[in-house]
Amino acid sequence: MDNFQALFDYVQKLSGQTLSVEDKQILTTHFKPKKIRKRQYFLQEGDVCKYTGFIVKGAAKTFTVDEKGHEHILKLSVENWWLADFESFYKLIPSRFNIEALEDMEILQITHNLVEEFIKPIPAFSAMQNVLSQNNTIAAQKRMQNAISLTGEERFQELINDYPHFIQRFPQNLIASYLGLTPETLSRIRKNSSR
Amino acid sequence: MDNFQALFDYVQKLSGQTLSVEDKQILTTHFKPKKIRKRQYFLQEGDVCKYTGFIVKGAAKTFTVDEKGHEHILKLSVENWWLADFESFYKLIPSRFNIEALEDMEILQITHNLVEEFIKPIPAFSAMQNVLSQNNTIAAQKRMQNAISLTGEERFQELINDYPHFIQRFPQNLIASYLGLTPETLSRIRKNSSR
DNA sequence: AAATACGCTTGATAAAGATCAATCTACCGG
DNA sequence: CCGGTAGATTGATCTTTATCAAGCGTATTT
Known part of the structure; x- marks a missing residue:
């Protein structure tokens, strides 16, 4: 039950x-x-x-x-x-x-x-x-817009905004792949953006 | 009517x-x-x-x-x-x-x-x-996958496959923007891929 | 017909990101 | 406790793409 x-x-x-x-x-x-x-x-x-x-x-x-x-x-x-x-x-x-x-x-x-x-x-x-179905359409549209108009660093920031628990829950190499980046690149992005 | x-x-x-x-x-x-x-x-x-x-x-x-x-x-x-x-x-x-x-x-x-x-x-x-709604979900999924896993040149090839009439109908700078590229980059991609 | 705007191309340079290799750590599973 | 695996980081180098600038052709407007 x-x-x-x-x-x-x-x-x-x-x-x-x-x-x-x-x-x-x-x-x-x-x-x-x-x-x-x-x-x-x-x-x-x-x-x-x-x-x-x-x-x-x-x-x-x-x-x-x-x-x-x-x-x-x-x-x-x-x-x-x-x-x-x-x-x-x-x-x-x-x-x-x-x-x-x-x-x-x-x-x-x-x-x-x-x-x-x-x-x-x-x-x-x-x-x-x-x-x-509406929610999915809207989310897909937003993610696509991010993909064509933002840099890797900006897409990462958006992810932190939209799905903050993802960062805690999933290893960084999976997050990187989800963002269309290599793990090395995401590692460097995080290092530089904490400046 | x-x-x-x-x-x-x-x-x-x-x-x-x-x-x-x-x-x-x-x-x-x-x-x-x-x-x-x-x-x-x-x-x-x-x-x-x-x-x-x-x-x-x-x-x-x-x-x-x-x-x-x-x-x-x-x-x-x-x-x-x-x-x-x-x-x-x-x-x-x-x-x-x-x-x-x-x-x-x-x-x-x-x-x-x-x-x-x-x-x-x-x-x-x-x-x-x-x-x-189903068709849109499927198309959005495919485009997103292309965005995270393909290079600009590969995304252009996919576009030619999926929407060949777009190439005839729209100027190249709009196609470039749709693919998340600059017009200059798409111009060079076309030049090199015709080799 | 001249002027203009638009789109495409090319070149030089810079930035973003990928790749390859090495190292370090932490966390299991025996 | 030891060895293995998974994940993260860093460095060096290469590739892809963006940026800025200039020039060219063609269609459109006036």
Whole structure:
């Protein structure tokens, strides 16, 4: 039960609506709790992303590996975020991304079909999805603007502003990759900006 | 009538559903045709984006101006795309962006309230919005990945792949800005890559 | 037709960031 | 307690990209 409370709270908060007892029952029936251990993969490049997962506890990285073997981190995800490559999840095509647990995780996972059939009909859930989609659009737009118009140092400052807990929680080399920098460059940026 | 046909076609294509005569009537009633001349602004930084516009004809750029007076182009929009700063449009807050016509334009515009009240209840329109939202999420994800993991030259190649008509239609300095490069750098990239 | 503005190119130089290599520390796991 | 691994830092060097300045061609305006 406790696992699901986080999901209920989240849906109600974002939608601004209340979940009935029956709604909660439907969510509890179709979302499956799953544990993922640190370093375990939720999704591997080339596989279809069959599930999306609501993160109850823990954190993960979404990344690609280039020809030189370097990781590029597209996304860092923590509690109350959704875990998936949505391109693969929506279209059922092989994913270009890997998703790996950075800490031991507890998630609630579900397939696309079950969402469409049983979950979307819940008004609060559907409303939550709309709000989430708006938030994502806005965040993506901001991050893209930062990418094309700011220097590495400025992007780092923005990250500290927008997601201060990331700095505490994740090692610096992952932060660097998320910002599109090498660990060495981020190290030097931090050194110089503390002047 | 002709103006609206493009919108009808677009909604039906993306939603996979058919618009009834009544549906079309509702759309025709609430979307207002508007002409915007080349160099005219659809939105100015600091203003609230009250309208979203479906582009029937023409093209526009969405951009910011930094402290040094340099433009940074976040988006280039053409026929069958939507024109708006969605952060400002959804939340009714002042926009950080400018949107300016690059060619004479014909759009169909509407306010947020009218969409919510009259347009969203049309099932095909609502379905179209869901598909559009998915497409946008996927495109934003891809562009972000390119930004953090590719060089300028590689990003240019991706642009040629994904939006070949952009190269024909827009001057090179706008393409450069969209890619997060200076016009000089893009000029040199093109020179060297034709080797 | 002249004037002008705009976009593209090229050159010289500077800044930002990547790469490669080495070292240092801290934190496990046996 | 020891050895290993992961992360952070620093230095030297190279590559990529920005900046500033000038010149050129072409379309547009008057």
